Amino acid sequence: MAVTIKDIAREAGVSRGTVDRVLHNRTGVKPEVAIKVREIAERLGFFPNKAGKALAALKQPMTFGCLLPSIGNPFFDDLIDGLRMAERELSDFGVSVDIMQVKSFDTEVHVRTINALKEKNYTALCITSVDVPEVKQAIEATIAKGIPVVCVNTDIPDSGRLCYIGPDYYHGGKTAAGLLSMICKEKASLLILTGSFHIHGHNERIKGFLEGLEERKLPFEVIQTQESLDDNEHAYAITLEILEKNPQINCIYVVAAGVEGACRAVIALNKESSVKVVTFDDIPTTKMLVKQKIISFTLCQEPIQQGYRAIQKLFSYMMGNQRTPLSDSITNTIIKIRENIED
Amino acid sequence: MAVTIKDIAREAGVSRGTVDRVLHNRTGVKPEVAIKVREIAERLGFFPNKAGKALAALKQPMTFGCLLPSIGNPFFDDLIDGLRMAERELSDFGVSVDIMQVKSFDTEVHVRTINALKEKNYTALCITSVDVPEVKQAIEATIAKGIPVVCVNTDIPDSGRLCYIGPDYYHGGKTAAGLLSMICKEKASLLILTGSFHIHGHNERIKGFLEGLEERKLPFEVIQTQESLDDNEHAYAITLEILEKNPQINCIYVVAAGVEGACRAVIALNKESSVKVVTFDDIPTTKMLVKQKIISFTLCQEPIQQGYRAIQKLFSYMMGNQRTPLSDSITNTIIKIRENIED
C-alpha cells in the first residue's frame, strides 16, 4: 500500500490537517514544522492518491470552458467528440465541459468570446484561436485572473498558455512530401491550395512539403499557390480555372478545407487518373473521396486525441499541485489511404 | 451533482447497505424491496461514482497477471510499456500488474504458464498466446475458477475470454497491398516471408495482402513464400538464396520478425533500389531501415495501446458490475514511412 497523508502525520507527530496545509503551501504553519513535514513526505515518497483527492474535490466541481471556431467546419466534430469523451470519463470526478462555438477565425469574435469565457469564472479554458496580438492579450488577461488556458489544435506561443496540444504542421507537410515522392515517379507539377496565407499552420504545411520534396529529391514545380478560404465553391472555381489553364498540373496539394470543391473540379475535367490529390484530415466528404480513389492519401492529426488530451491535461493540472508545468502534446501524423480510411 | 446511492436509499426508504446489496445482486434482500430499489435506481439514472468506488476498493487491491511470449522479441517492449503505463495510471486505484515473460510460442510452455498464473490467484489475466486446443482448455479452466481473461495481440476465440485487444491482421495485409500498389507501377514479383505457417495472424496478413493486390488490380506473381521462424539469421540465408535464384523479384513482403535479416540480404546483393521491402511493426532495427529507405514502409499496430487498453479494460470490468461483457478493441493500422517513423 502506498504512503498516505496519515503516515506522514504520524511520522511527523502532527495532525493530518497540518500535513495538508504544508503540502498545499498554505499559510499558518510554523516554518520548522513545515520543513520537517516536507522532508518526511519527500523521504517517504509521498504521492497523493487520485481517488481520495477526486472524492474530496467533488464538493468543488470544476467546469472547463472551450472556444472552437467549429461552426461550419466538420473537422472539429471529432475534436469535440474527444472533449466529450474526456468529460464523460471524468464526470465522476466532478468535471464538466462547456463548449462555445464560433464561426471563422475572426479576431474580434475570438477576443470577445475569450473575454466572455473569462467572466464566467470557469476553472480553466481550452481554446483554438489565432496567433495575433489581440488574442494573445485576451489570453494573458484570463491567466492573470487565475484561469489557466491550454491551446488545442493551433498554438499561441508566448501567451502564457499552459501547453499546446495538436499537430506539428511542418511535419505533416513533410510526410505528405515523403509519401507523394514514393507514389509519383515523374516530375510533380503542383497546384497548392491553402486555406489562408495568414494562418501559420497552413504556411507550415507548405513549407514542410516543399522542403520534404527536396529532401526526397523529387523534381517539382509549383505552378500556383492559391487561397481556398476554406470554401468549397471557391476552391472548385479556382481549381477548375487553374487546371484548365495549366494542363501540365499532375498534383494538387490541399492544405486546408475546400477538399471537396477541388476534387469536384478534378472530376469535372475528367482528370481523376492524371492528377493526384493529396489532402489533410478526414472529414466525411474527404473519406468518401479517398474511397473513390480521387484522393491518393490524406494526412490526419488525431483530432479526437486532441480534444481528449486537452481536457485530461487540464484535469491533471488542476488536481496536481498546480506548480508542475504541463508539457506539450504533439499528435501523430496519420497516413490514410483507401484501405485504412475507416479505422 | 449526480445521483448517489444515498439518494436511492432515501427515495426507497431503506438503508444504503440494502441498496448496495441490491445493486450487487447479493442475496438477502426481500424480492419486492429489491425490485423497488432497482426501479428507483433505473428511474433516477444512477451510475456508481468511480472515485468513491475506487477508494473503497483500495481495501482489496487487484493484481493482474500477464503472459507474453516476449523474451527475445522487441515488439513486445512497446506493449509492455503500455501495460506499465496503465498500471501507473491506475496505481491509485489499487491496481498492479505482474508480467510473466516466456520465450517462443511453444504450446506446452504456454499451458504450463497459464496454469501457474491461475494458481497465483490473480484478479484477472491478460495473455498473448496461441490458438490451439490445449491453451484454450487452460484458459477455460482459469475462467471456471472465476478469473477473467482477456486476449491481447493474438485472439483465442471460443475460449470464453472477455475480449480481444489487438490488430486486424487481415486488414493490415490489405493496407500493405493498397500502399504497395500505389508505389509500384510495374508487375510485382513477390517473395513472401512469413513467421510461421501455423500462426493464424501471419496467414491472415498474407491473405489480406493478396486479396488487396487483386482489388487494386496490381499485376503480381508470388515467386515464393517462406518461413523465417522469426529468426534473422535464417531470414538472411533464405532471402539471399531466393533473391539470387530469382533476380526478377522486386518486392519482399515480410509478415513477421526477421526483418533485419531479410534487409541484410537485400543490401548484400546491392538490391536496395530494385527491391521494395514492406514490413510490419517498428522495432528499433526496422525503424533504422525505414530511415535508410531500405524498407519502403512498415505497418504498425499500436502496441502501446494494446497493453494500455488491456489493463484499462480489465480494470473497468472489475470495477463495473462484472455482468456487462467487454467489446473487442481493434487497434489501427498505422502506415509509417521515413518521415513519420519517429512519431
Place this chain on the structure above:
DNA sequence: TTGAAAGCGCTAACAG
C-alpha cells in the same frame, strides 16, 4: 499555529 471532525460515495463487516 494547530488539532479534531465531518464528509465526498461506496463497500464490507457486524449486529440485529
Place this chain on the structure above:
DNA sequence: CTGTTAGCGCTTTCAA
C-alpha cells in the same frame, strides 16, 4: 432479511 458503522485518502471547516 436489513440497518448501522467504520473506513478507504483527502480537503475543509470549526474550534481551540
